[in-house]
Amino acid sequence: MSDLTLGALYGAVTLVVMFSGMPIAFALGVVATGFMYFCMPPSSLDTITQNVYEEMASITLLSIPLFILKGAAIGKSPAGKDLYSAIHTWMHKIPGGLGIANVFACALFAAMAGSSPATCSAIGSAGIPEMRRRGYSPGFAAGIIAAGGTLGILLPPSITMILYAVAAEQSLGRLFLAGIGPGVLLVLLFAGYAVYRAHKEYKAALVIYEQGGAKSAYLEDEHFTLAQKVEMLPRVLPFLVLLIGVMVALYGGFATPSETAGLGALLALVLLAVIYGVWKPKDLSPILSSSIKESTMLLLIIGMSLFYSYVMSYLHISQSAAAWVVSLHLSKWLLLAVILLMVIVFGFFLPPVSIILMTAPIILPPLKAAGFDLIWFGIVMTVVMEMGLIHPPVGLNIFVIKNIAPDIPLKDVVWGVFPFLILMFVAVLLLCVFPSISTGLPDMIMGAK
Numbered sequence: 001m002s003d004l005t006l007g008a009l010y011g012a013v014t015l016v017v018m019f020s021g022m023p024i025a026f027a028l029g030v031v032a033t034g035f036m037y038f039c040m041p042p043s044s045l046d047t048i049t050q051n052v053y054e055e056m057a058s059i060t061l062l063s064i065p066l067f068i069l070k071g072a073a074i075g076k077s078p079a080g081k082d083l084y085s086a087i088h089t090w091m092h093k094i095p096g097g098l099g100i101a102n103v104f105a106c107a108l109f110a111a112m113a114g115s116s117p118a119t120c121s122a123i124g125s126a127g128i129p130e131m132r133r134r135g136y137s138p139g140f141a142a143g144i145i146a147a148g149g150t151l152g153i154l155l156p157p158s159i160t161m162i163l164y165a166v167a168a169e170q171s172l173g174r175l176f177l178a179g180i181g182p183g184v185l186l187v188l189l190f191a192g193y194a195v196y197r198a199h200k201e202y203k204a205a206l207v208i209y210e211q212g213g214a215k216s217a218y219l220e221d222e223h224f225t226l227a228q229k230v231e232m233l234p235r236v237l238p239f240l241v242l243l244i245g246v247m248v249a250l251y252g253g254f255a256t257p258s259e260t261a262g263l264g265a266l267l268a269l270v271l272l273a274v275i276y277g278v279w280k281p282k283d284l285s286p287i288l289s290s291s292i293k294e295s296t297m298l299l300l301i302i303g304m305s306l307f308y309s310y311v312m313s314y315l316h317i318s319q320s321a322a323a324w325v326v327s328l329h330l331s332k333w334l335l336l337a338v339i340l341l342m343v344i345v346f347g348f349f350l351p352p353v354s355i356i357l358m359t360a361p362i363i364l365p366p367l368k369a370a371g372f373d374l375i376w377f378g379i380v381m382t383v384v385m386e387m388g389l390i391h392p393p394v395g396l397n398i399f400v401i402k403n404i405a406p407d408i409p410l411k412d413v414v415w416g417v418f419p420f421l422i423l424m425f426v427a428v429l430l431l432c433v434f435p436s437i438s439t440g441l442p443d444m445i446m447g448a449k
Contacts (some may be wrong), residue, residue, distance in 0.1 A: 001109035003007070003319075004320055006315055007312075008317070009323050010035060010317055012029055013035075014027070024350070024351070025060060025303075026264055026304070028307070029304040030092055032308040035315065036048070039315055041347035048307070052121075052306070057308065059256070060162060060166050060172055060257060060258070061299075062261075062297065063157075063261035067157045067161070067264070068115070068264045068291050068298070069265040069295075070112070070261065070264040070265040071113035071115045071118050071286075072118070073112050073241065074113050075118035077272050077276055077278060077287075078121075079272075080122025080125075081110075081122070081126040081233075083105050083239065084101065084107060084123050084130075086235075086236040087101040087108075088102075088130065088267055089232050090229055090232075095198065095202075096197070096198030099198050100191045100194050100195065101135070103126040103148050103190045103194055105127065106123050106149055106151055107187045108243070111151075111243055112239060112268075113152065113156045114157040114159055116396065117149070117154045117396060118152065120148075120149035120401060121218075121400055121404060124401060125147075126402050127144070127145055127179075128141045130154065135205060136201065137201060137416075138405070138407075139413060139415050140198075141405075142413045142416045143413070143415075143416030143417045143418075143420055144194060145401060146341075146390045146398060146413065147424075148415055149389070149397045150387075150397060151186060153385065153386060154386060155179055155183040156177075156179055157246070157257075158248070159298070160385065163353055163356050164230070164360075164378045168374050170374055171375070172377065173446065174442040176250065177442035177445060178376070178379050178442050179382065185437060186383070186427055189423040189426065190420060194424060200264040230372070236269050239271060242268060245298075246260055251445060269284075298353065301351075303355065305353070307426060308357075309360070312361060319365075322363075322366050325362070325366045326365075327364050332370045334359075335367070335370055336380075338373065339367065342359070343355060343385065344384060344387065344388065347389075348388070352382075355388075362384070373435065375438070376438050376439050379438040384428060385430055390420065390421065391421060398410070398417065401413050414418070
């Protein structure tokens, strides 16, 4: 059996097992073990545990549970609601300011928590009801939060980027820095659309009111005193200081990513105790329980994905697939387009973690041979995977929104996120035309590669 035939069989069996409903981690482990049994020496079965351990024995991966703990500490507290309220209080006078406030709140919370679902849940639980109360259409309100939540895998600290750094053997610090420019770009695109859409809905509400219809909450004038604005700051500023402090420690060379993650988690717990009085065991239990469950689930997926990739490499499937892609002699940009299209299709069914670890051995060698900067590609790939978080059939953030706003029809949520998918596509095009959007900052701070 040729390597490509074996690879096709490997992929087909993987899809069949995944569509059987088996959890992703176990599906990958079963497929890898099965092919190891039938296609590798019998003695290799004795090394399964050793292989999984060795693949996961990375100091970089150690930072993942610590970043998850930091995110859970912030996500399970009122910090997200306070952050949103503070930004809304200061920006309510700007046209579309409530939508912009939600985008900025999602970006800041994502940078502190590093999790898309946590960002959607924390900001959406406060932001969606407030937007709807002030006249925003349900689909628009849901779309802003779902799209804003995707920034959790792009803005540092990003668990997705940690895994890409391991898979591509790239600098994690450089990757984190490279995500800041595109993250700001997406925030500006989302905020710009929020202004446009809010202005459009405001004009429609005004026309209805002038024709004798009901007065929309859009037309109500809201006012906050300076005292009310200042009152919101004390609970938010410490978390912003935490965010800045973690970044300074990481990029200033004062701490490794793992040390930074541990420091961030510890300081987040301290802030919760000081600001919200969350320090008793019964208060900390949901935070610790959530961290353990999410870390266990994610690390199990990582371990099985790396084991899956190891078997793929041993059987020369990944090398043959990469060689086959190179043999097509596609132009540089056509190669990139084909690979990104493959990532989009995988995004219909798989989470970003699995996509990175399963595809990296196949797609990275041809891209490197074509002359692409793998740091830059990691950012582009992350933005494409962000799209997977808000498009059916999986669309994790869509289902998070349905959970916190069950009365909004799924159809409205899907149509609400559609304009943001277009904006993400625009961002990918801009990154291709102007790669310095992502590479400029790491080159400036860490020096050109």
